Amino acid sequence: MQAAARPKPRPTFVRKAGGARPNRRRDICPRPAREPATTLTRPAVLPGEDRFAMRHPIDPFTPAVELAAAIRRKEVSPVEVAVGCLQRTDRLDPLLNAFCHRADDDVLKAASAAADAVVRADSPDDLPPFHGVPLPVKDLLDVAGWPTTHGSAGADPAPAAASAPVVRRFVDAGFVLLGKTTTSEFGTVSFTESEALGISRNPWDPDRTPGGSSSGAGVAVAAGLAPLAHAADGGGSIRVPASCTGLVGLKPTRGRVTDATVDVEGLGTNGVLTRSVADTAAVLDVLARHDPAAWWSPPAPRRSFADAVTAAPPKGLRIGVLVDPPIDGLAVDPACLTAVDTTLRTLEAAGHHIVDVPLPLPPADELVSTFTTLWNVAAAGVELAHPDRVEPHNRVLREAARAVDSWAYAEAVKRSQHLSRRIVEAFVTGFDVLVTPTMACLPPAVGFWRTEGDDDPLAPLVKCYPLAVFTSLFNVTGQPAISVPVHHDDATGLPVGVQLVAAPWREDLLLQVSRTLERAHSWTGRRPALA
Structure with a gap:
């Protein structure tokens, strides 16, 4: 530990004129322009920061697990890490x-407290697994003291009184909450271009969408604004942005991650977007711990997910394939089919067996009807201060949900359960892992x-059907599904999951x-040009 030297001047943080950054934008079509800024100067040295020897520059694309280890070794300070994220976000x-x-003030206070805790700890093992690592939260979950808009101009802007259980789990794991990320209104579509939050753009090509509804989460991680980000998935909202922005996105099994309320229809679950499989596994260990306060919570796995990733991979798995969209009339982009073919060749070379076992899919109209009924009811559950400000498509969804009687809803739940049973049985008898395109298209403009x-x-x-046609099916069945960026399309320069x-x-x-x-395709080294 070095003796305290002359304090270094603190970096400045840019904020929009008038104070805190507004969370609403009205410019739907034009590309957001940089607004005039004022400079806010921080103190010369924040508490705990002078106690760390900076041994090497912080790479903004450092995986979260490695970043946490560097913090525990006192190679970097949580304050330095937070400062780096905030500066890149400003830029x-x-x-x-x-x-x-x-x-930003909350972020720096939390990072400073994390730095103090590192110094006070008798052993690095006394610290939580992600101590001092920044993580933003999708704006569908409450964070105490921050507003929750659900991506809607109709939301109550008052700060939340308490944090959601998933957020508390992140804090208990040591994460420094970095802010809230953009989402489509109520998370109902696979892009964010709204009156309330503006347009979120893909770091690989800002003229294209980053997918959604966890749009801001995907943007933040892909651009190096955060090492990982909270996301949520009710129809593909983790996996679609993962494919669009070149990330790893896991939708856990229905019920694996418990929250404050019971999602009766079981479409949605919480998770993260990361750059590496190891990060995804380590965070799942945090989110999947047994919750004794939940009405139902699965027992903790016998082996940690982080250990599973480092263990010898299984051999001789049966690999099924689905490349025809479950909804008629949709074509699959050749780049998405190339991603599937690349995956199959890699897995076959690793000793697995490609099997031709059909998936027992229902008629397309039955699948759409079942999903839509459950989806509409879920979207209608958001309480609003100004319902008249809801976007037109969500106004229709909410009205449709109110027209669903108890019998129709029960029928939709029953159909989803029968569908789930038929498809899961195929995994038991026919194959171990199913491979599909994540999306039927490349990220659209x-x-x-x-x-x-x-x-x-x-x-x-x-x-949005081409974006979510392959993902939403497994929200109905509740199965775990992951998108990984195995392919990079040379013609467009875009990642393909x-x-x-x-x-x-x-x-x-x-x-x-x-x-x-991941070992075969080394996607963790790919970065957008603007980053």
Whole structure:
């Protein structure tokens, strides 16, 4: 530990004129421009920061597990890490729009407290696993003292009184909450281009969408604004941004991650977007711990997911394939099929067996009807201060949900359970892992959902079918599914993900197979040009 030297001048932080960064934007179509800024100067040295010897510059793309280890070794300070994230956000976010709420003072106070805790700890093992690592939260979960907009201009802007259980789990694991990331309104579409939060853009090509609804989460991690980010998935909202932005995105099994309320229809779950399989596994160990306060919580796995990833991978797995969209009339982009073919060749070379076993899919209209009924009811559950400000497509969804009687809802739940049973049985008897494209298309252009003269309020939802057609099926069945970026399209320079699906509770198997692909394709070294 070095003796305290002359304090270094603190970096400055840029904030928009008028104080805190506003979390609403009205410029739907134009690219957000950098606004005039004022400079806010921090103290010369924050508590605990002078106690660390900076041995090497902080790479903004350092995996979270490695960053946590460096903090425990006192190679970097949590304050330095937080400062780096905030500075990159100041520089890149006026274009990309990953964050809808920033609380820099809260971030630096939490980072400073984390730095003090490192110094006071008798042993690095006394610290939680992600001590001092920054993590932003998707703006669908409450964080005490911060507003929750659900991506809507109709939300109550008052700060939340308490944090959601998942957020508390992140804090208990040592994460420094970095702010809140953008989402489509109520998370109902696969892009964020809203009156409330503006346009979120893909770091690989700012003229394209980063996917959604965890749009800001994908942008933040892909651009190096954060080492990882909270995300949530009710129809593909973790896996679609993962594919669009070149990340790893795991949707855990239904019920694996418990929260404050019971998601009766079981479509949605919480997770993270990361750059590496190891980070995803380590965070799942945090999120999947047994919750004694939940009405139902699965027992903790017998082996940690982090250990599963480092163990010898299984051999001789049966690998099924699905490349025909479950909804008729949709074509699959050749780049997405190339991602599947690359995956199959890699797994076959690793000693696994490609099997031709059909998936017992229901008729497309039955699948769409079942998903839509459950989805509408879930979207209608958000309480609003100004319902008249809701976007047109969500207004239609909420009205449709109110028209669903108890019998129709019960029928939708029953159909989803029968569907889940049939498909899961195929995994038991036919194959161990299913490979599909994550999306049927490459990330579309910003504004793709707009068609001149088309005043159909449901157009944003219909235009999202190619993005979520392969992912939403497994929200209905509740199975674990992961998107990994095995392919990079030379023609567009865009990453392309492939989806792996396993039987319920087999996240360990998905992570092991994903690690095999990661070793073969080395996606962790890929970075957008602007980063």
